[in-house]
Amino acid sequence: MPxxxxxxxxxxxxxxxRAIARRSMAGERRxxxxxxxxxxxxxxxALARVREQGPLEPTHVVALAARAIRRILxxxxxxxxxxxxxxxxxxxxxxxxxxxxxxxxxGADPLELVALNEALDELERVDARQAQLVELRFFGGLAxxxxxxxxxxxxxxxxxxxxxxxxxxxxRIEGASRPR
Amino acid sequence: xxRQSQIRALFLEALAAPAAAREELLRRACGGDxxxxxxxxxxxxxxxxxxxxxxxxxxxxxxxVSEALARSDELRIGPYLALALIGDGASSLxxxxxxxxxxxxxxxxxxxxxxxSAQAVDDLLAEAELLRGLEHPAIARCLDAGRASVHGxxxxxxxxxxxxxxxxxxYVRSTEASTRQALELMVAVARAAHxxxxxxxxxxxxxxxNILVDGQGRPKLIDFGAARPLRSGADSARPxxxxxxxxxxxxxxGGAPFDAVASDVYSLGxxxxxxxxxxxxxxxxxxxxxxxxxxxxxxxxxxxERVVRHALERDPARRCPNAAFFADELERWLAGVAVxxxxxxxxxxxxxxxxxxxxxxxxxxxxxxxxxxxVAGTSWALQRAREAxxxxxxxxxLAEVRLEQAQAARERAVQGAHFLGQLFxxxxxxxxxxxxxxxxxxxxAAGALPPALEGAxxxxxxxxxxxxxxxxxxxxxxxxxxxxxxxxxxxxGEREEQLERRAILLLDIAAAQTLRGDQLAALERxxxxxxxxxxxxxxxAPTRLRCAxxxxxxxxxxxxxxxxxxxxxxxxxxxxxxxxxxxxSLASIEGRLLIDDGRVQEAIEGMTPALAAAREQxxxxxDVTLGLLNNLGSAWSQAEDFAPAEELLAAALEGxxxxxxxxxxxxxxTLHNFASLRRRQGRLEEALVLQEQAARGRAxxxxxxxxxxxxxxxxxxxxxxxxxxxPEALVELRGLLASAExxxxxxxxxxxxxxxxxxxxxxxxGEHAEARANYEACLELWVPQFRPDDPRLADVRHLLSxxx
Numbered sequence: 001m002p003x004x005x006x007x008x009x010x011x012x013x014x015x016x017x018r019a020i021a022r023r024s025m026a027g028e029r030r031x032x033x034x035x036x037x038x039x040x041x042x043x044x045x046a047l048a049r050v051r052e053q054g055p056l057e058p059t060h061v062v063a064l065a066a067r068a069i070r071r072i073l074x075x076x077x078x079x080x081x082x083x084x085x086x087x088x089x090x091x092x093x094x095x096x097x098x099x100x101x102x103x104x105x106x107g108a109d110p111l112e113l114v115a116l117n118e119a120l121d122e123l124e125r126v127d128a129r130q131a132q133l134v135e136l137r138f139f140g141g142l143a144x145x146x147x148x149x150x151x152x153x154x155x156x157x158x159x160x161x162x163x164x165x166x167x168x169x170x171x172r173i174e175g176a177s178r179p180r
Numbered sequence: 181x182x183r184q185s186q187i188r189a190l191f192l193e194a195l196a197a198p199a200a201a202r203e204e205l206l207r208r209a210c211g212g213d214x215x216x217x218x219x220x221x222x223x224x225x226x227x228x229x230x231x232x233x234x235x236x237x238x239x240x241x242x243x244x245v246s247e248a249l250a251r252s253d254e255l256r257i258g259p260y261l262a263l264a265l266i267g268d269g270a271s272s273l274x275x276x277x278x279x280x281x282x283x284x285x286x287x288x289x290x291x292x293x294x295x296x297s298a299q300a301v302d303d304l305l306a307e308a309e310l311l312r313g314l315e316h317p318a319i320a321r322c323l324d325a326g327r328a329s330v331h332g333x334x335x336x337x338x339x340x341x342x343x344x345x346x347x348x349x350x351y352v353r354s355t356e357a358s359t360r361q362a363l364e365l366m367v368a369v370a371r372a373a374h375x376x377x378x379x380x381x382x383x384x385x386x387x388x389x390n391i392l393v394d395g396q397g398r399p400k401l402i403d404f405g406a407a408r409p410l411r412s413g414a415d416s417a418r419p420x421x422x423x424x425x426x427x428x429x430x431x432x433x434g435g436a437p438f439d440a441v442a443s444d445v446y447s448l449g450x451x452x453x454x455x456x457x458x459x460x461x462x463x464x465x466x467x468x469x470x471x472x473x474x475x476x477x478x479x480x481x482x483x484x485e486r487v488v489r490h491a492l493e494r495d496p497a498r499r500c501p502n503a504a505f506f507a508d509e510l511e512r513w514l515a516g517v518a519v520x521x522x523x524x525x526x527x528x529x530x531x532x533x534x535x536x537x538x539x540x541x542x543x544x545x546x547x548x549x550x551x552x553x554x555v556a557g558t559s560w561a562l563q564r565a566r567e568a569x570x571x572x573x574x575x576x577x578l579a580e581v582r583l584e585q586a587q588a589a590r591e592r593a594v595q596g597a598h599f600l601g602q603l604f605x606x607x608x609x610x611x612x613x614x615x616x617x618x619x620x621x622x623x624x625a626a627g628a629l630p631p632a633l634e635g636a637x638x639x640x641x642x643x644x645x646x647x648x649x650x651x652x653x654x655x656x657x658x659x660x661x662x663x664x665x666x667x668x669x670x671x672x673g674e675r676e677e678q679l680e681r682r683a684i685l686l687l688d689i690a691a692a693q694t695l696r697g698d699q700l701a702a703l704e705r706x707x708x709x710x711x712x713x714x715x716x717x718x719x720x721a722p723t724r725l726r727c728a729x730x731x732x733x734x735x736x737x738x739x740x741x742x743x744x745x746x747x748x749x750x751x752x753x754x755x756x757x758x759x760x761x762x763x764x765s766l767a768s769i770e771g772r773l774l775i776d777d778g779r780v781q782e783a784i785e786g787m788t789p790a791l792a793a794a795r796e797q798x799x800x801x802x803d804v805t806l807g808l809l810n811n812l813g814s815a816w817s818q819a820e821d822f823a824p825a826e827e828l829l830a831a832a833l834e835g836x837x838x839x840x841x842x843x844x845x846x847x848x849x850t851l852h853n854f855a856s857l858r859r860r861q862g863r864l865e866e867a868l869v870l871q872e873q874a875a876r877g878r879a880x881x882x883x884x885x886x887x888x889x890x891x892x893x894x895x896x897x898x899x900x901x902x903x904x905x906x907p908e909a910l911v912e913l914r915g916l917l918a919s920a921e922x923x924x925x926x927x928x929x930x931x932x933x934x935x936x937x938x939x940x941x942x943x944x945x946g947e948h949a950e951a952r953a954n955y956e957a958c959l960e961l962w963v964p965q966f967r968p969d970d971p972r973l974a975d976v977r978h979l980l981s982x983x984x
Contacts, residue, residue, distance in 0.1 A: 160192050166234055174226075
């Protein structure tokens, strides 16, 4: 059951989590970094609010939330890259972009995130189930058993899908020519 | 079997086999299908390589979206179980929650994890402490407070009396409460506020959203999050916080300490005003123009209006003295007893009169013309009197008397024209018909002035000066400059007042030229004024200050940051922080210097009160206000707080487009900043379009080689690059660099910037040798110019180190 990006529910979840991301960045204005713990933590609260709107198929919400998180992180990474590449008037953006580089979080490198996002879009055309698996695992933090339940396949299938998707994505991302 | 399934099956089979046996296995299984074998082999190789970022999670190892869902069913905070989210603020969330010990329900205020800090926890616990000292039926009680761990994060909570009801405005609207009922609610609220004041604390954020009305129609004051204990008597509140719509002028202005009790009283007045009229007081619109709700239109006139206006007095010293007095007054009115609130002050009445009588003020155009004619007429009289003096030497005495009379009459006429001119400027609203008529009249007057009167230069000069200044108010800067230049040509002499006037005229001309977009001509005039000030000690301090601020504004345009910094420090040392447009203008310059230094937060802190003050003192359309809107918006944009950034930049863009026109350099600057905002928001396509507009506009208005045009072209190229349109970006950047080498001085820092950006693009395109050469050229330019610890240097060195 691939998430419908244009559904109202998706829009709502997305807005919720984006607002959270913005706030957690606002709390850390000097470093301009996303605080993953704060984001993750507030996601609990946001999802609580979404659920108040009425009963939902739980697996559907899980998938939507994972997709929303992906989009937020990728947008953030894109914005950071845009600043890193370009430089604006009076050295403004130059300074700002330095803040990013000096305090970039250790885990998610924006280049990697953006590259992963593009590769995932391609993978979705090749094998949508694998793409969803990666989204649920990498952005939603789900274990293979949970993913198996959501996708209605066996855990062994998820393991196999993961091995293949991982190899495919790595080849795709590392084969792309980028400075780094 | 499809190709995909084939690949999958072989891949899994190969992984299951021992590494040594894989090659053989694949060769056999693929038969002659070399493509298939290559595909699977490459996937296996990719699988075998060491661990990669995909193995972790984007949000760390602890994050499980499914747990988030499961746990969101049961959000436990200490002994409380959250049931529903009922409030959502910037730093806290409010839940309806059940106390698991008693089974009762409470309103549970919880710090947002994202806003969690030791300070925030202390503040929340301090709020509890404050509330414990209060005991009033119209104040929601604090039941409990403490620290708790929520989903692994340490946070603090506050359990408050749960009020089942709606906010004041919703209640009044939905129940269609009568004026009487609305006022009775406000009496209770004012008494609650007074109770808090007596117990030594001000609420500091009184507004309809913080007043709930329960099922029995009883109001309850909530959210003491901004409340602070009063210290000894006055000057107790810190200026931050508050909701502008209901905040007192002194709170909105910020900067100086003020009386928090008086400020709360103002908010009570503002809430009452809004309840009665449906509109906020003082918001752009004059109070008299606010449309009272039909039902209370007649009631708000007369004594009730006096009571509410007394609470809304701008000057805290004249304001209704305390909340209890306000409550008493409302009760007196409700009881039909004479109120004690005084009539509004004379100045306020005058302002209200002028606002209420715009049509009449519009008719002022005719008056002004008549006065100008009067000035001209009296000038002729003066001239004739002088001639008489010369001709009739024998009747000297009589002639002197006539001369004196003529001079006095001229003086009165000039002063009258100045006075009316000022009054008019204060109350004029450029968007109105009346204003257009005045503008037409002024233009006509400018053309109709009699030719230079021999011996009457003074008068002629005064006329040109007044007219020029008045025309500037309508954005007719070219006519302004023309009039002022004519005045300047007449302003000779070495007497002190003549020197002073020359300096003022030069600065007025510079201001008009700046607004016209002719920065270079402006700087020349400012330098002339500066020379006058340097040569003549008699030039007054205000004029010197104006000159210094104008110089700082002009220099910052040219990127001479060090010079400006020194100048600003000197101005502050000599002139301090006197209030007024110059100080606000200086605050704007200081804000920009801080932004350039990367000290965005300090820039925001400095400019926020300045903008509030500028809006209040100078109005929304004043250039200083527009400049502050632009700079503060830009600072928020860099701080990545997009909501205020968007609001302020949109206001600046709209204002500048209206006042200066869409092709004006300042308007283009704001457009440029707006494009940067869109880029930061990740809305790259929109950013590209805006950036192109700004670049093209600047090329046409400022010239293709102007430094600002170059910066816009640079950003346009960056936009292309961010969108992956590398070949176009490369063409742009190479062209840009060539232009910079023609247009900019050899050591100009922008040259280094373009080198760096070209290098980054080449780097990304894999042209490593050329990238390296450009990084190095950039460093060569920048190292002698920047401090060794300047982050720009570290940035380039870091990029260079990334090259293979």
